[in-house]
Amino acid sequence: MTRTTDVTQPLRIALAGLGxxxxxxxxxxxxxxxxxxxxxxxxxxxxxxSARDRSRDRGVDLTPYDWVDDMTEMAARDDVDVVVELVxxxxxxxLALARNATGHGKAFVTANKAMIAHHGLELAAAAExxxxxxxxxxxxxxxxxxxxxxxxxxxxxxxxxxxxxxxGTANYILSTMEDxxxxxxxxxxxxxxxxxxxxxxxxDIEGVDAAHKLAILAAIAFGSRVNFxxxxxxxxxxxxxxxxxxxxxxxxxxxxxxxxxxxxxQDGARAxxxxxxxxxxxxxxxxxxxxxxxxxxxAEGNFSGRLLFQGAGAGDGPTASAxxxxxxxxxxxxxxxxxxxxxxxxxxxxxxxxxHRIGQAYLRFAVTDKPGVLAEITAAMRDxxxxxxxxxxxxxxxxxxxxxxxxxTHHGPESGVSKAIELLRDSASLTAPPxxxxxxxx
Amino acid sequence: MTRTTDVTQPLRIALAGLGxxxxxxxxxxxxxxxxxxxxxxxxxxxxxxSARDRSRDRGVDLTPYDWVDDMTEMAARDDVDVVVELVxxxxxxxLALARNATGHGKAFVTANKAMIAHHGLELAAAAExxxxxxxxxxxxxxxxxxxxxxxxxxxxxxxxxxxxxxxGTANYILSTMEDxxxxxxxxxxxxxxxxxxxxxxxxDIEGVDAAHKLAILAAIAFGSRVNFxxxxxxxxxxxxxxxxxxxxxxxxxxxxxxxxxxxxxQDGARAxxxxxxxxxxxxxxxxxxxxxxxxxxxAEGNFSGRLLFQGAGAGDGPTASAxxxxxxxxxxxxxxxxxxxxxxxxxxxxxxxxxHRIGQAYLRFAVTDKPGVLAEITAAMRDxxxxxxxxxxxxxxxxxxxxxxxxxTHHGPESGVSKAIELLRDSASLTAPPxxxxxxxx
Numbered sequence: 001m002t003r004t005t006d007v008t009q010p011l012r013i014a015l016a017g018l019g020x021x022x023x024x025x026x027x028x029x030x031x032x033x034x035x036x037x038x039x040x041x042x043x044x045x046x047x048x049x050s051a052r053d054r055s056r057d058r059g060v061d062l063t064p065y066d067w068v069d070d071m072t073e074m075a076a077r078d079d080v081d082v083v084v085e086l087v088x089x090x091x092x093x094x095l096a097l098a099r100n101a102t103g104h105g106k107a108f109v110t111a112n113k114a115m116i117a118h119h120g121l122e123l124a125a126a127a128e129x130x131x132x133x134x135x136x137x138x139x140x141x142x143x144x145x146x147x148x149x150x151x152x153x154x155x156x157x158x159x160x161x162x163x164x165x166x167x168g169t170a171n172y173i174l175s176t177m178e179d180x181x182x183x184x185x186x187x188x189x190x191x192x193x194x195x196x197x198x199x200x201x202x203x204d205i206e207g208v209d210a211a212h213k214l215a216i217l218a219a220i221a222f223g224s225r226v227n228f229x230x231x232x233x234x235x236x237x238x239x240x241x242x243x244x245x246x247x248x249x250x251x252x253x254x255x256x257x258x259x260x261x262x263x264x265x266q267d268g269a270r271a272x273x274x275x276x277x278x279x280x281x282x283x284x285x286x287x288x289x290x291x292x293x294x295x296x297x298x299a300e301g302n303f304s305g306r307l308l309f310q311g312a313g314a315g316d317g318p319t320a321s322a323x324x325x326x327x328x329x330x331x332x333x334x335x336x337x338x339x340x341x342x343x344x345x346x347x348x349x350x351x352x353x354x355x356h357r358i359g360q361a362y363l364r365f366a367v368t369d370k371p372g373v374l375a376e377i378t379a380a381m382r383d384x385x386x387x388x389x390x391x392x393x394x395x396x397x398x399x400x401x402x403x404x405x406x407x408x409t410h411h412g413p414e415s416g417v418s419k420a421i422e423l424l425r426d427s428a429s430l431t432a433p434p435x436x437x438x439x440x441x442x
Numbered sequence: 443m444t445r446t447t448d449v450t451q452p453l454r455i456a457l458a459g460l461g462x463x464x465x466x467x468x469x470x471x472x473x474x475x476x477x478x479x480x481x482x483x484x485x486x487x488x489x490x491x492s493a494r495d496r497s498r499d500r501g502v503d504l505t506p507y508d509w510v511d512d513m514t515e516m517a518a519r520d521d522v523d524v525v526v527e528l529v530x531x532x533x534x535x536x537l538a539l540a541r542n543a544t545g546h547g548k549a550f551v552t553a554n555k556a557m558i559a560h561h562g563l564e565l566a567a568a569a570e571x572x573x574x575x576x577x578x579x580x581x582x583x584x585x586x587x588x589x590x591x592x593x594x595x596x597x598x599x600x601x602x603x604x605x606x607x608x609x610g611t612a613n614y615i616l617s618t619m620e621d622x623x624x625x626x627x628x629x630x631x632x633x634x635x636x637x638x639x640x641x642x643x644x645x646d647i648e649g650v651d652a653a654h655k656l657a658i659l660a661a662i663a664f665g666s667r668v669n670f671x672x673x674x675x676x677x678x679x680x681x682x683x684x685x686x687x688x689x690x691x692x693x694x695x696x697x698x699x700x701x702x703x704x705x706x707x708q709d710g711a712r713a714x715x716x717x718x719x720x721x722x723x724x725x726x727x728x729x730x731x732x733x734x735x736x737x738x739x740x741a742e743g744n745f746s747g748r749l750l751f752q753g754a755g756a757g758d759g760p761t762a763s764a765x766x767x768x769x770x771x772x773x774x775x776x777x778x779x780x781x782x783x784x785x786x787x788x789x790x791x792x793x794x795x796x797x798h799r800i801g802q803a804y805l806r807f808a809v810t811d812k813p814g815v816l817a818e819i820t821a822a823m824r825d826x827x828x829x830x831x832x833x834x835x836x837x838x839x840x841x842x843x844x845x846x847x848x849x850x851t852h853h854g855p856e857s858g859v860s861k862a863i864e865l866l867r868d869s870a871s872l873t874a875p876p877x878x879x880x881x882x883x884x
Contacts, residue, residue, distance in 0.1 A: 028745050032600055038665065038783045039597045137595075143746035145595025152594075152776075153579075153587025155481045156766030158474055223480065286752065289731050296750075303470050304585035304763035308738075308752035310728065321746035324598030334776040341480045 010043040011331040014074035014106075015065075016097055017086030018051035021111055021138075023058040024316030025084065025323050030060075036324065040331035044324070048074050075100035082107035082133075082330055084323060090114035102126035102134065107335075109326045111138035111319055117212035117228040120219070124343040134338040135326035140213045141166060141295040143318025144311040145325060150220045150299055151340045157301025159221040163259035163440075166213040166276075168293030168313040169204035170236050170256040172196045174244070174278075175291040178253060183241045196293060206235035207256060207276035214258035214274055219339050221299065222262050223347055224272050226339075230351035231274040238435050239278055243364055246392065246406045252280035252362075253288045257440065263352055271352035280362050280439040286310075287440070355415035360389070360439040363417065364406045365424075366432040373429045377405060384420035387412055402431045408439065452485040453773040456516035457507075458539055459528030460493035463553055463580075465500040466758030467526065467765050472502075478766065482773035486766070490516050517542035524549035524575075524772055526765060532556035544568035544576065549777075551768045553580035553761055559654035559670040562661070566785040576780040577768035582655045583608060583737040585760025586753040587767060592662045592741055593782045599743025601663040605701035605882075608655040608718075610735030610755040611646035612678050612698040614638045616686070616720075617733040620695060625683045638735060648677035649698060649718035656700035656716055661781050663741065664704050665789055666714050668781075672793035673716040680877050681720055685806055688834065688848045694722035694804075695730045699882065705794055713794035722804050722881040728752075729882070797857035802831070802881040805859065806848045807866070808874040815871045819847060826862035829854055844873045850881070 015022055029036065029044055037043045049062055050071035068074050071093060075083050083101040085108065087094045094115050101108040102123060110116065116123070116136045127134035137147045141164075150159070165171050169191065177187050188205065191197035203209045211231040219226040236256050247254050257279040265271035281288045286308050290296045295313025300306050312318035339346060367373045374393060381388055387410040394404045409417060421434050457464060471478065471486055479485045491504055492513035510516050513535060517525050525543040527550065529536045536557050543550040544565060552558065558565070558578045569576035579589045583606075592601070607613050611633065619629050630647065633639035645651045653673040661668040678698050689696050699721040707713035723730045728750050732738045737755025742748050754760035771777075781788060809815045816835060823830055829852040836846045851859060863876050 024745070028598055032598060032744070035600060035665065036598060038787060041778075143743075144749060145591055148590065148595050149587055149751075152771060153590050153767055154763070155770045156470055156474060156478060156763045158477060223477065284731075286728075286731060289726075289728060301585075301763060302474070303466070303759040303766075305754040305757075305760055307586060308750070309591075310750035310752070312747040315747075317745040318747055321596070321598045321743060324745075325595055328597045329594060332776075332778050334774075334778070336483075336774050336776070345480060 008042060010045040011040065011327065012079055012081045013044060013046045013084055013327065014048040014077065014080040015046055015084045015086070016050045016071040016074060017088070018049060018058055019086065020316040021319045021323070022051065022086040023060050024320035025086070026060045028320045028324050036328065040328040042331055044327050044331060047079050048077065050074055072096050072100050075104045075106055080106060082109060082327065085110040085112060088112055090118045095119055098123050099126065102130050102132060105130045105132050107133040107330050109135045109323055111136070111323060113139040113209065113212040113216065117215045117226060120216065120226045120339070121343050121346065124338040127338060128342055133330050133335045135329065136216070136338070137326050138319045138322035140216050141297055142311070142313040142315060143321045144295060144297065144309050144313070145322065146217070146297045146309045147220065149307065149309050150217060154299050154301050154304055154307060155340065157304050159299055159301055161259070161261040161300045162217055162221045162297065163257055164297035165255055165287055165290050165295050166210035166258040166297070166313070167204050167207070167256060168295055169197045169201065170210070171290065172293045173205065174236060174239065174254055174256065177241060177244050181241055181245070184237060184239060205237055207233040210256060210258045210276045214260055214276060217297070218260035218272060218274055219346060221260065222272060222349065223341050224349040225346045227272070227351070230272070231276060234277045236278050242394065242404050243406070243435065246364070247280050247362065250390070250408060251283055252439065253283060254278055254437065255281045255287055255290070257287070262349065265350060265352065270347070270349050272349040273352035273354060275354065278437050280437050282440065282442045285440060285442055355413070355418060357414045358411055359414060359441070360411055361409045361414065361417045362406065362437045362439060363409070364404060364435045365430060366402055366404055367429045368431055369401045369403045370429070374405065376427060376429055377424065380420045380423040383423060384416045386416040386420050450484060452487040453482065453769065454521055454523045455486060455488045455526055455769065456490040456519065456522040457488055457526045457528070458492045458513040458516060459530065460491060460500055461528065462758040463761045463765070464493070464528040465502050466762035467528070468502045470762045470766050478770065482770040484773055486769050486773060489521050490519065492516055514538050514542050517546045517548055522548060524551060524769065527552040527554060530554055532560045537561055540565050541568065544572050544574065547572045547574050549575040549772050551577045551765055551772070553578070553765060555581040555651065555654040555658065559657045559668060562658065562668045562781070563785050563788065566780040569780060570784055575772050575777045577771065578658070578780070579768050580761045580764035582658050583739055584753070584755040584757060585763045586737060586739065586751050586755070587764065588659070588739045588751045589662065591749065591751050592659060596741055596743050596746055596749060597782065599746050601741055601743055603701070603703040603742045604659055604663045604739065605699055606739035607697055607729055607732050607737050608652035608700045608739070608755070609646050609649070609698060610737055611639045611643065612652070613732065614735045615647065616678060616681070616696055616698065619683060619686050623683055623687070626679060626681060647679055649675040652698060652700045652718045656702055656718060659739070660702035660714060660716055661788060663702065664714060664791065665783050666791040667788045669714070669716070669793070672714070673718060676719045678720050684836065684846050685848070685877065688806070689722050689804065692832070692850060693725050694881065695725060696720055696879065697723045697729055697732070699723070704791065707792060707794065712789070712791050714791040715794035715796055717796065720879050722879050724882065724884045727882060727884055797855070797860060799856045800853055801856060801883070802853055803851045803856065803859045804848065804879045804881060805851070806846060806877045807872060808844055808846055809871045810873055811843045811845045812871070816847065818869060818871055819866065822862045822865040825865055826858045828858040828862050
């Protein structure tokens with residue numbers, strides 16, 4: 001195959017979606033025009049824009065660009081080299097536009113993590129067979145060049161594990177709870193008022209958004225087919241102020257961690273574990289110091305060792321930075337398989353189960369304050385062969401006779417912990433389902 | 443211009459230098475062969491190797507490769523696409539090989555920071571005019587893809603500042619001093635015995651190695667001509683255990699920081715500040731948590747905000763990871779200007795002086811324990827209009843009447859601190875030159 005790219009003409013861009021990120025892209029291309037042209041080797045020129053509402057004031061001047069009412073039409077224009085999609089939504093107009101763009105042989109750049117998590121394989125195959133680019137740096141961890149870091153920077157490595165803080169809203173809430181001692185509900189409400197959480201925060205706090213990003217990263221890291229449905233996902237809404245205080249006393253902070261690794265299943269084939277869960281992170285670990293809306297991703301390569309990429313995980317500026325980095329790559333003529341290897345060689349890896357993993361866990365029980373409860377819990381631990389490293393029963397709280405029992409286990413199989421929880425499932429002593437969090441190794 | 447690359451044939455490599463990194467590259471290409479081929483789109487095939495001593499056992503099998511006695515000859519071979527130089531040294535055989543390779547239109551990959559800091563512009567120009575690649579990811583911060591992160595990942599941004607921990611040996615010594623309370627000399631000796639410091643540690647502890655890396659990063663970040671000679675460089679050999687203890691009490695750690703930014707000089711032109719100096723880093727700052735031989739680089743972009751890249755800064759595995767990442771880029775047909783923009787458009791930016799910068803500083807005086815010394819020092823501060831935020835005089839130490847006076851200034855011009863030091867220059871009370879360290883902002 002011989003790859004030929006004309007890199008003297010301006011790169012002509014159609015921009016769909018003019019929310020904060022779309023306006024940010026326009027602002028960036030205006031204010032950094034000279035250096036972007038120098039680095040890209042040619043001008044990046046927006047020719048057409050499209051959004052739902054033409055009349056809205058977005059703080060940027062749209063008069064230099066053709067306004068297009070039906071965004072899917074932009075993909076067919078002869079004067080467009082690349083379509084940038086900042087509309088959002090895993091399906092609908094965004095997907096129609098993506099299909100239309102690759103179908104017309106246009107390069108396609110998107111910040112749409114839901115769409116790539118659900119339809120990335122189809123779109124990559126379409127881009128590859130059209131000999132064009134599909135790029136989505138902005139879909140994962142905002143302004144952090146982690147897709148590039150994995151796909152290119154760490155390309156020489158077998159990745160052993162990839163994990164990180166992939167959702168700024170959840171991290172903002174957890175680190176704010178840490179600072180204030182406030183409970184989840186109150187902190188979420190404040191975060192919503194300050195604009196750090198959306199009116200419907202479900203995707204962020206229940207880990208769905210992080211799961212989209214994790215599924216994308218896992219495919220690049222492990223050469224596996226994107227498999228969002230296999231991500232085991234648990235959010236942060238059950239984390240209490242008392243858990244954070246308890247973790248702190250034990251030398252940990254709590255973070256919502258997306259984690260993926262590959263192991264060998266019982267049949268000898270590869271199995272991919274993908275999890276988004278709140279975890280206890282030792283205070284000396286780089287991820288423990290990631291506070292506020294910051295994102296951070298760790299990739300452990302078999303030659304590179306531990307690589308950390310950290311920065312702003314959202315926001316118009318950082319996201320625009322990632323979108324335009326993709327455009328500069330395209331302008332430079334740098335293409336290649338979106339998921340590092342051709343999409344038809346990505347492997348369908350079976351999902352792994354975490355039960356036989358060995359590690360330490362934090363367990364917290366909310367129980368009725370009555371005699372015998374502690375004996376009941378510790379008996380379940382014994383019967384499940386879970387060895388307890390430390391246990392704290394907190395004095396009576398002010399919500400009516402409920403007390404908390406928190407413990408940290410010794411290293412052992414996670415299946416033991418699951419069994420203990422199962423044994424206690426029907427206990428009349430529990431006032432809420434137990435909270436189990438893995439302890440991240442240092 | 444139309445760029446054409448044949449990406450179906452194996453990429454044929456000549457490898458010069460078979461020390462630990464060279465052997466690491468061979469080991470990596472052997473053990474990760476399948477995934478490297480899949481990601482590169484074609485095999486990476488070593489055809490020839492060269493080193494000084496053919497008989498030495500390097501723990502890898504060299505029989506599959508042609509042995510070449512005169513390494514510069516490798517560049518002329520028709521069966522070689524890319525030359526990898528892992529010999530080291532800013533001039534001599536490494537430079538001769540680099541010139542010969544680009545002269546023959548071969549791509550060239552190197553881990554040689556000294557050579558790129560001194561001759562990078564010449565070599566980039568030669569590679570550009572030959573239409574081939576010059577790549578040096580491994581020259582900066584070992585396995586961390588920070589050259590790529592800046593050149594591509596952050597390419598959409600005007601970089602406002604770049605700074606970081608660029609030397610693992612110095613960071614190992616400082617963080618070990620932190621843990622042990624031991625003094626510099628003893629810690630260096632231990633580090634040498636453990637293999638963390640070389641027999642002649644000058645380049646590492648006096649900041650020269652970090653300055654090489656900083657000069658390379660600054661050129662990419664600011665579009666300026668590489669100017670190693672303009673780096674203001676100060677090492678860590680004067681940092682005492684007492685400074686680290688004092689910094690700790692004030693909420694800081696001490697790190698050897700390489701820092702570069704661009705400001706507007708008095709004549710309106712751009713001026714580039716490049717400094718390698720020990721600094722006080724607030725404990726909440728990401729760089730404060732970087733311990734041992736780890737490296738970390740922060741780039742602050744005008745749209746991305748603060749980006750952090752962290753990982754192993756040296757070692758055969760991480761360095762090999764970076765070398766092979768460059769080879770995969772070349773195999774994929776991804777070329778482009780080594781310093782992000784064509785070398786003839788890099789600007790000759792004048793060096794900046796730090797005198798008028800505003801900030802806080804830590805000053806430490808070693809003085810004879812006699813009446814009036816404190817008055818003398820504080821009078822000098824007053825006369826230089828330096829405002830003191832806190833001051834500690836430590837009780838008599840056990841080296842013969844010497845006591846330490848440490849202080850932190852309020853925000854103010856660095857020129858004031860320099861003036862105060864100048865006023866005290868001939869003081870008979872000082873038993874050692876004062877130590878001044880900038881305090882990094884959070």
